[in-house]
Amino acid sequence: MTTVEATTISTSTLPEKLSALQVEVVPDYPVAAGQPVNLHCSAFTVPANVNWSWHHLEDLNWREVSSSRDLTLTEPEQSGVYCCYAVSPSSQRWSRNLTVFIIATRPTVRESLGIAAFVLSLLALIIIFTALCWLGWQRFSGMLTTSNTAAKGFPGTEKAPKGGFPQVESDGDVYMNYTSTNKAYSDLDPTNMTGDNVYSSLS
CATH class of the missing domain: 1.20.5 (Single alpha-helices involved in coiled-coils or other helix-helix interfaces)
Structure with a gap:
């Protein structure tokens, strides 16, 4: 007689998988610049150690713009297509695309x-x-001009003559008494004349 032993497999040891992602945008209509637009990502089944991120489609390439479940947008240049990405040790999920419009005012x-x-x-x-x-520059230039003019017009100290008396400037006439003691020239004695205009002696 053969005995068959039943084997029970516990499902609790199987890793829990991440369910489909749910995304929402508030408000779900175009807003003016400066008004916040909030994006939120979630899932019905969320295992441990899940990493969340938001990605923006730029030039046909997805660029990560946030590493959390929530994302807030306020500027017109942030308009575009977004999606949420979540990854766990056993699975990974992408959300549907969301289009956000922020209008410049x-x-x-x-x-x-x-x-x-x-x-x-x-x-x-x-x-x-x-x-x-x-x-200020005009005033400074005027002061420099005045200083140079005064410096040129100020009479300097004149050198005294050899006699020791300084020269005195006068606009009037100057009169002097002059007495000559030079005997170098005198009248010729006619008795010394020997011919026409010829003298034998000059004394």
Whole structure:
């Protein structure tokens, strides 16, 4: 007689697989720039040690933009196609694609006026600063010119003559008494004349 022993396999030892991914976007309509768009990824069955990530389709290539189950978008350049990816030790899953639209808005009238006022204020400051620099330079140049003129017109110390008396400038006439003691020239004695205009002696 042959005895058959029943073998029981415990299903608890089998690794739990990751179920299909569920993604949601809030809000699910186009929004204006600055308003947040939240993407969330989940699954009905989630085993331990699951790594989540979000990917953005750029130039026909998927680029990872987040390493979590949630992703928040706010800028117009972040518009595009997204998908969630999850991987566990026993399985991996991709979600369906989500298309996000974030619309760039034009500045309001108040914002435009604020920008214009800022630009005008900055321009006014530049003009005022330039004018002050120009006035300061003109004043400095005038001071230099005055100093050079005064330096050229200031009378220097004149050298005294050998007699020891300094020269005195005068716009009027100058009169002097002169007495000559030089006997080098005198009238010739007619008695010494020997011929026409010929003298035998000069004394």
